[in-house]
Amino acid sequence: MKDKSMLMIPGPTPVPESVLRALGTHPIGHRSGEFSQIFARVTQGLKWLHQTKNDVLILASSGTGAMEAGMINFLSPGDRVLVGSNGKFGERWAEVALAYGLDVQEVKSPWGTALNPDDFKAALEADTAKTIKAVVITHSETSTGVLNDLEAINAQVKAHGALIIVDAVTSLGAVSVPVDAWGLDVVGSGSQKGYMMPPGLGFVSVSAQAWEAYKTAKLPKFYLDLGKYRKDAGKNTTPFTPPVNLFFALDAALEMMQAEGLDNIFARHARLTQATRAAIKALNLALYAPDDAASPAITAVAPAGIDAEKIRSIMKKRFDIALAGGQDHLKGQVFRIGHLGFVCDRDILAAIAGLEASLRELGYEAFAPGAGVAAAAKAISA
Numbered sequence: 001m002k003d004k005s006m007l008m009i010p011g012p013t014p015v016p017e018s019v020l021r022a023l024g025t026h027p028i029g030h031r032s033g034e035f036s037q038i039f040a041r042v043t044q045g046l047k048w049l050h051q052t053k054n055d056v057l058i059l060a061s062s063g064t065g066a067m068e069a070g071m072i073n074f075l076s077p078g079d080r081v082l083v084g085s086n087g088k089f090g091e092r093w094a095e096v097a098l099a100y101g102l103d104v105q106e107v108k109s110p111w112g113t114a115l116n117p118d119d120f121k122a123a124l125e126a127d128t129a130k131t132i133k134a135v136v137i138t139h140s141e142t143s144t145g146v147l148n149d150l151e152a153i154n155a156q157v158k159a160h161g162a163l164i165i166v167d168a169v170t171s172l173g174a175v176s177v178p179v180d181a182w183g184l185d186v187v188g189s190g191s192q193k194g195y196m197m198p199p200g201l202g203f204v205s206v207s208a209q210a211w212e213a214y215k216t217a218k219l220p221k222f223y224l225d226l227g228k229y230r231k232d233a234g235k236n237t238t239p240f241t242p243p244v245n246l247f248f249a250l251d252a253a254l255e256m257m258q259a260e261g262l263d264n265i266f267a268r269h270a271r272l273t274q275a276t277r278a279a280i281k282a283l284n285l286a287l288y289a290p291d292d293a294a295s296p297a298i299t300a301v302a303p304a305g306i307d308a309e310k311i312r313s314i315m316k317k318r319f320d321i322a323l324a325g326g327q328d329h330l331k332g333q334v335f336r337i338g339h340l341g342f343v344c345d346r347d348i349l350a351a352i353a354g355l356e357a358s359l360r361e362l363g364y365e366a367f368a369p370g371a372g373v374a375a376a377a378k379a380i381s382a
């Protein structure tokens with residue numbers, strides 16, 4: 001059926017009608033007073049979302065662009081960086097660092113497990129000469145559905161004095177990322193994740209300590225030079241032509257988020273996560289991430305003995321529900337249920353009911369009919 005598509009992937013995420021409507025208006029000049037008013041308003045909204053007084057800069061980029069900007073503006077060729085790696089995105093930040101000639105040391109943990117803060121402690125304490133300039137961490141590792149312990153790792157980074165650069169692409173807007181309270185230097189995110197918006201905007205928050213590092217950082221940059229964005233943000237505009245319609249959408253999305261309130265947003269994501277995980281357990285399928293490190297945005301399921309791609313295919317064909325597949329070596333091994341952004345209890349109930357039917361169609365019957373739905377319903381009413 002036309003227009004009944006349900007996106008349950010970890011980005012792009014579903015977009016509310018008010019945000020879609022905001023996109024469909026005529027563009028305005030980005031040097032106009034009208035644009036500056038919107039710019040000022042969304043900048044305030046972004047600071048609210050990041051729980052910070054730091055600059056939050058807006059780029060026309062995906063989340064990777066925001067992270068690349070967050071790395072290259074504060075470092076020089078040959079600088080030593082520690083990169084946390086326990087999934088696809090952690091690996092990507094190591095690749096970016098290598099592409100720019102940084103001296104990369106990875107702190108690894110197997111896919112499906114959380115990074116160990118003690119590993120960071122050991123690596124940072126061994127660096128008595130303070131040659132490590134930055135630590136790059138993926139907060140919610142979307143490829144595996146693991147939430148890393150950012151607070152504990154950050155405490156080690158603070159004790160050392162290096163900058164912390166955080167990929168909060170699927171944690172911001174889903175779980176508290178208190179930038180000022182924790183002293184997070186650089187935090188990158190993207191519009192198509194927790195923001196309830198289409199893809200196209202990247203966001204980077206920058207602390208005073210990071211701006212100090214910017215003064216002497218020598219990696220090449222032009223379009224992603226955050227100093228340019230900061231300077232123009234002071235005049236409520238951008239250095240280059242921004243996607244003005246995405247700014248309209250951001251304005252509408254932030255208004256919705258502020259009406260819901262941060263605590264309610266985080267509670268909703270926690271509830272959706274618990275409901276999804278309870279349902280998967282009731283269906284006797286394996287969760288790929290442990291309970292104590294569950295991402296608030298995405299749940300990865302390892303349906304041992306069943307081809308995860310077949311489940312995805314039936315979910316799409318029969319119910320028009322898009323689930324995400326496994327990345328790299330996890331392809332066919334896991335499927336991932338996104339519950340990030342504009343997602344409500346009803347969406348989870350529908351997805352689990354569709355999943356039950358799809359599993360039966362594939363001949364998997366190791367659960368009582370309705371067990372998954374009942375477990376999800378119990379978790380959302382608890």
Ligand SMILES: *Cc1c(COP(=O)(O)O)cnc(C)c1O
Nearest residue numbers: 062063064089140142169170190
């Ligand atoms: C989606 C995502 C990104 C950004 O990916 P883009 O495709 O560049 O927007 C970065 N990190 C994580 C953890 C993500 O989920």
